[in-house]
Amino acid sequence: MTAAAEKRPIYLDCDTGIDDSLALAYLLASPDVELVGVGTVSGNTSAAQAARNSLALLELAGRSDVPVAVGAHDPLRGRFDGGVPHIHGHNGIGGVEVPEASRRPEEGTAAELLLRLSREYEGALEVVAVGPQTNLARALALDPALAGRVAAVTAMGGAALAPGNVTAVAEANIWNDPEAAQIVIEAGWKVTLVPLDITLENTLDEGDRARLLASPVPLARALGQMLDHYFEFYLPLYGVRSCPLHDPMAAAVAARGVVPTRAPAVAVEVDTTDGPGRGQTIADLRGQRRGALDQEGATVRVVLEIDRPLGPHLVDLLV
Amino acid sequence: MTAAAEKRPIYLDCDTGIDDSLALAYLLASPDVELVGVGTVSGNTSAAQAARNSLALLELAGRSDVPVAVGAHDPLRGRFDGGVPHIHGHNGIGGVEVPEASRRPEEGTAAELLLRLSREYEGALEVVAVGPQTNLARALALDPALAGRVAAVTAMGGAALAPGNVTAVAEANIWNDPEAAQIVIEAGWKVTLVPLDITLENTLDEGDRARLLASPVPLARALGQMLDHYFEFYLPLYGVRSCPLHDPMAAAVAARGVVPTRAPAVAVEVDTTDGPGRGQTIADLRGQRRGALDQEGATVRVVLEIDRPLGPHLVDLLV
Numbered sequence: 001m002t003a004a005a006e007k008r009p010i011y012l013d014c015d016t017g018i019d020d021s022l023a024l025a026y027l028l029a030s031p032d033v034e035l036v037g038v039g040t041v042s043g044n045t046s047a048a049q050a051a052r053n054s055l056a057l058l059e060l061a062g063r064s065d066v067p068v069a070v071g072a073h074d075p076l077r078g079r080f081d082g083g084v085p086h087i088h089g090h091n092g093i094g095g096v097e098v099p100e101a102s103r104r105p106e107e108g109t110a111a112e113l114l115l116r117l118s119r120e121y122e123g124a125l126e127v128v129a130v131g132p133q134t135n136l137a138r139a140l141a142l143d144p145a146l147a148g149r150v151a152a153v154t155a156m157g158g159a160a161l162a163p164g165n166v167t168a169v170a171e172a173n174i175w176n177d178p179e180a181a182q183i184v185i186e187a188g189w190k191v192t193l194v195p196l197d198i199t200l201e202n203t204l205d206e207g208d209r210a211r212l213l214a215s216p217v218p219l220a221r222a223l224g225q226m227l228d229h230y231f232e233f234y235l236p237l238y239g240v241r242s243c244p245l246h247d248p249m250a251a252a253v254a255a256r257g258v259v260p261t262r263a264p265a266v267a268v269e270v271d272t273t274d275g276p277g278r279g280q281t282i283a284d285l286r287g288q289r290r291g292a293l294d295q296e297g298a299t300v301r302v303v304l305e306i307d308r309p310l311g312p313h314l315v316d317l318l319v
Numbered sequence: 320m321t322a323a324a325e326k327r328p329i330y331l332d333c334d335t336g337i338d339d340s341l342a343l344a345y346l347l348a349s350p351d352v353e354l355v356g357v358g359t360v361s362g363n364t365s366a367a368q369a370a371r372n373s374l375a376l377l378e379l380a381g382r383s384d385v386p387v388a389v390g391a392h393d394p395l396r397g398r399f400d401g402g403v404p405h406i407h408g409h410n411g412i413g414g415v416e417v418p419e420a421s422r423r424p425e426e427g428t429a430a431e432l433l434l435r436l437s438r439e440y441e442g443a444l445e446v447v448a449v450g451p452q453t454n455l456a457r458a459l460a461l462d463p464a465l466a467g468r469v470a471a472v473t474a475m476g477g478a479a480l481a482p483g484n485v486t487a488v489a490e491a492n493i494w495n496d497p498e499a500a501q502i503v504i505e506a507g508w509k510v511t512l513v514p515l516d517i518t519l520e521n522t523l524d525e526g527d528r529a530r531l532l533a534s535p536v537p538l539a540r541a542l543g544q545m546l547d548h549y550f551e552f553y554l555p556l557y558g559v560r561s562c563p564l565h566d567p568m569a570a571a572v573a574a575r576g577v578v579p580t581r582a583p584a585v586a587v588e589v590d591t592t593d594g595p596g597r598g599q600t601i602a603d604l605r606g607q608r609r610g611a612l613d614q615e616g617a618t619v620r621v622v623l624e625i626d627r628p629l630g631p632h633l634v635d636l637l638v
Contacts, residue, residue: 277596
């Protein structure tokens with residue numbers, strides 16, 4: 001058997017991004033999964049820049065075999081807002097200069113790559129989506145049968161009971177394309193949503209960063225350098241130089257490096273109005289007071305607790 | 320000095336209601352406040368039935384001096400939905416038969432009573448609103464200067480980080496008239512919002528009910544009887560016969576029987592769209608991780624923690 005047959009195949013959809021880079025590195029290092037493709041989308045940075053970053057990081061990791069496709073520049077409705085250089089740096093990876101990759105992205109779009117992989121690994125492919133979900137929505141529009149060929153979708157996005165991070169209730173990935181997120185949520189495939197409730201409670205700190213910087217692994221060292229910028233942004237939130245683990249949490253849940261211990265399957269709906277709740281991921285968590293109760297017919301799990309802190313495990317895996 | 324001059328004067332706006340009855344009793348028993356008027360609104364039951372209940376309970380307490388006015392039957396938009404007899408009983412007070420009052424409600428509306436009292440007690444009157452906020456919105460529409468004459472508004476309503484109790488995100492009082500709640504919130508007066516986050520965490524149980532039933536105080540005994548019905552509804556939520564203290568929490572915060580220990584002043588907006596978030600009270604609790612931080616210019620405080628459990632104190636006061 002080939003490695004890809006033994007390991008669960010994963011397509012990563014991302015807006016690389018510092019924490020996207022951590023997620024990418026996590027999936028590359030994870031023993032039980034095989035990264036078989038990367039699609040990019042505008043979010044933290046543009047889809048094109050996210051592809052340049054992804055290609056460069058893959059080459060740094062010696063994994064130039066993983067195809068990378070540029071996906072949607074704009075959300076389904078409206079225009080890409082230019083990203084968040086104050087969080088992820090001018091180039092999306094904290095201003096760190098990683099050597100440009102020697103290869104170019106795939107010819108087709110990210111949606112097309114996802115569709116191709118879903119046929120190649122029919123019934124086995126898992127999707128890890130850590131950016132706005134535009135590519136997934138576009139792929140579903142191109143071929144609604146996609147949902148039936150994908151084994152699972154794990155998406156970083158939303159805020160269940162925690163406050164949002166763009167508005168009082170909206171998390172960035174969903175905020176950047178609420179219409180796409182709603183399409184993904186109601187597609188009927190098995191979605192595991194990894195919201196701010198859990199990602200903000202798992203962090204890296206200067207000790208973790210020092211370990212990454214001291215690693216013999218080039219990608220780990222590059223990640224350690226990126227975190228300098230990221231830590232600075234999060235200093236006011238945490239009071240110490242550190243960062244939440246948004247995207248790597250979705251990667252770790254998908255790769256089963258951490259195991260959700262409280263993740264009820266509940267009705268989830270994205271607010272696609274133009275009201276004050278736009279972009280909110282409304283998860284129906286009523287009735288969860290006496291333990292995690294799955295709602296009948298619900299296809300979306302919301303991860304609220306995991307079995308161990310992600311930070312130390314993440315660094316152990318990467319260095 | 321008269322009692323009313325010594326004590327802080329309170330207008331109670333309610334949809335009586337079992338927990339409204341607890342709030343009414345709390346205010347009557349509270350040493351530092353003087354209940355100077357009651358207005359009713361449709362919610363738990365109709366505004367007319369809520370007035371009958373309020374009159375009957377006041378007479379039972381020997382307080383037929385407190386004026387009661389019938390307020391809005393319908394919300395600002397749409398129609399009264401008929402109430403929640405499965406929670407509060409067919410008559411709003413758990414099916415308990417309290418002798419009908421010998422007097423009738425005031426001639427004018429609840430909004431008119433509130434306006435009159437705001438002039439009589441100008442600068443001192445405090446409003447405790449434990450039902451849909453239709454009467455307050457109507458009074459503000461009749462006389463926008465009302466906001467400047469009222470010292471404080473304490474309202475039971477909303478769900479800040481906790482799930483809602485009508486929809487995944489909407490609490491009943493706000494759900495029943497979101498448009499009114501938004502008017503009240505943006506009126507510029509000092510509003511203290513008492514959401515499900517705190518009311519669901521403070522309960523009465525069978526021990527408390529037994530103490531009420533054994534009291535020499537007729538009103539306390541009637542409340543103990545009402546709780547039988549109320550406990551039954553909440554059994555699935557808590558797993559034991561008990562009930563949350565929604566409305567009495569607002570009364571206790573207003574009367575200072577409990578003191579908020581975490582109640583940041585933050586931007587609050589009610590979702591008045593027809594989307595999935597309709598009726599949600601969106602409180603901006605970002606940035607509260609490192610302690611309660613007041614947002615500049617915010618006129619609404621959201622009570623998230625109090626200094627002691629309300630239940631035992633409530634029963635002590637009533638029996």
